[in-house]
Amino acid sequence: xxxxxxxxxxxxxxxxxxxxxxxxxxxxxxxxxxxxxxxxxxxxxxxxxxxxxx
Amino acid sequence: xxxxxxxxxxxxxxxxxxxxxxxxxxxxxxxxxxxxxxxxxxxxxxxxxxxxxxxxxxxxxxxxxxxxxxxxxxxxxxxxxxxxxxxxxxxxxxxxxxxxxxxxxxxxxxxxxxxxxxxxxxxxxxxxxxxxxxxxxxxxxxxxxxxxxxxxxxxxxxxxxxxxxxxxxxxxxxxxxxxxxxxxxxxxxxxxxxxxxxxxxxxxxxxxxxxxxxxxxxxxxxxxxxxxxxxxxxxxxxxxxxxxxxxxxxxxxxxxxxxxxxxxxxxxxxxxxxxxxxxxxxxxxxxxxxxxxxxxxxxxxxxxxxxxxxxxxxxxxxxxxxxxxxxxxxxxxxxxxxxxxxxxxxxxxxxxxxxxxxxxxxxxxxxxxxxxxxxxxxxxxx
Numbered sequence: 184x185x186x187x188x189x190x191x192x193x194x195x196x197x198x199x200x201x202x203x204x205x206x207x208x209x210x211x212x213x214x215x216x217x218x219x220x221x222x223x224x225x226x227x228x229x230x231x232x233x234x235x236x237x
Numbered sequence: 238x239x240x241x242x243x244x245x246x247x248x249x250x251x252x253x254x255x256x257x258x259x260x261x262x263x264x265x266x267x268x269x270x271x272x273x274x275x276x277x278x279x280x281x282x283x284x285x286x287x288x289x290x291x292x293x294x295x296x297x298x299x300x301x302x303x304x305x306x307x308x309x310x311x312x313x314x315x316x317x318x319x320x321x322x323x324x325x326x327x328x329x330x331x332x333x334x335x336x337x338x339x340x341x342x343x344x345x346x347x348x349x350x351x352x353x354x355x356x357x358x359x360x361x362x363x364x365x366x367x368x369x370x371x372x373x374x375x376x377x378x379x380x381x382x383x384x385x386x387x388x389x390x391x392x393x394x395x396x397x398x399x400x401x402x403x404x405x406x407x408x409x410x411x412x413x414x415x416x417x418x419x420x421x422x423x424x425x426x427x428x429x430x431x432x433x434x435x436x437x438x439x440x441x442x443x444x445x446x447x448x449x450x451x452x453x454x455x456x457x458x459x460x461x462x463x464x465x466x467x468x469x470x471x472x473x474x475x476x477x478x479x480x481x482x483x484x485x486x487x488x489x490x491x492x493x494x495x496x497x498x499x500x501x502x503x504x505x506x507x508x509x510x511x512x513x514x515x516x517x518x519x520x521x522x523x524x525x526x527x528x529x530x531x532x533x534x535x536x537x538x539x540x541x542x543x544x545x546x547x548x549x550x551x552x553x554x555x556x557x558x559x560x561x562x563x564x565x566x567x568x569x570x571x572x573x574x575x576x577x578x579x580x581x582x583x584x585x586x587x588x589x590x591x592x593x594x595x596x597x598x599x600x601x602x603x604x605x606x607x608x609x610x611x612x613x614x615x616x617x618x619x
Contacts, residue, residue: 204608226528
């Protein structure tokens with residue numbers, strides 16, 4: 184499981200947690216999130232996210 | 238053919254150019270900026286100390302790389318002095334005259350600094366762009382104490398971030414609490430407690446009237462005589478859309494450069510987006526509306542006239558000591574706040590006279606309700 188950070192606002196998508204309130208189940212891999220999904224905090228698309236190294 | 242000219246290479250200018258290029262790979266595009274044209278994300282400027290990032294590390298691409306990526310010309314260190322909306326030309330500060338076919342104003346907002354007295358004005362910094370951030374970091378080298386003027390969004394974010402970076406901030410806020418214009422009292426208290434636990438000191442109820450040099454730093458004098466010793470002062474009172482050059486050109490301005498829902502100003506072929514724009518009466522200095530504007534305008538300028546829609550757009554305030562999400566009630570709407578919860582986790586709901594939910598403020602763990610509550614709010618535009 185990885186984490187992905189929005190490079191514009193810092194929002195973190197954690198694959199393990201998902202975003203249940205937006206209909207994305209815990210455990211959803213980054214590549215399985217729809218291509219038109221946008222950052223819930225700032226509205227940028229998936230291309231503006233980077234994997235966070237932990 | 239004269240190029241489409243974009244004035245400004247902040248998030249608004251570069252995002253618009255990126256969206257435009259997705260739809261039109263050919264039309265000549267020229268971006269002008271008064272700084273060095275590096276691409277960076279402004280929201281990251283208030284989390285840079287906690288992450289120990291220098292200005293160079295926050296910059297993602299330089300102007301040359303951006304020009305290549307956007308298939309555009311990017312001219313750095315130039316300022317637009319004058320717009321001639323009839324001749325469709327711009328005059329730069331070096332006297333050069335540039336013709337445009339379409340003009341997009343994306344030159345942002347400027348820092349509002351209330352007048353202060355004293356002999357240490359040069360120790361007062363503001364952070365509104367990457368170059369400001371670099372200068373502020375340099376000023377803090379080897380220092381400890383930072384007086385922050387203003388306890389609003391930027392002031393509180395910096396207080397949190399500077400604490401994480403090992404500094405000791407004191408926040409000066411004339412109104413009696415943190416984030417006074419965005420939050421009801423109980424929510425402010427939660428944020429204050431979170432920041433105080435990190436080591437932030439608040440000085441409420443008076444404004445900074447003077448800043449003077451002392452033997453080992455500077456001293457800020459408040460309007461009621463209180464004195465705060467510091468090494469560096471950060472002014473975070475607020476931002477105002479840049480309007481002067483547009484106004485001088487005869488373009489209608491109010492708080493910002495006035496546009497309709499197509500982002501068009503009162504002048505033909507001139508559009509405005511981002512922090513400088515006042516769209517249907519709304520001045521929203523946040524990233525979410527800017528992204529919606531950039532996408533809508535890219536469509537409009539490639540042959541698909543598109544009005545910008547604003548869904549409910551809650552704002553996340555980056556105070557990790559006590560996270561905040563707020564969707565302020567629309568200006569002029571009467572109503573009442575009801576607050577539940579205690580300690581760090583509070584849920585405040587704002588209902589209008591008809592009992593309709595019009596805004597909310599969440600702190601701590603209650604921020605998890607953001608999406609569910611946002612769905613219950615009416616759209617802001619559209």
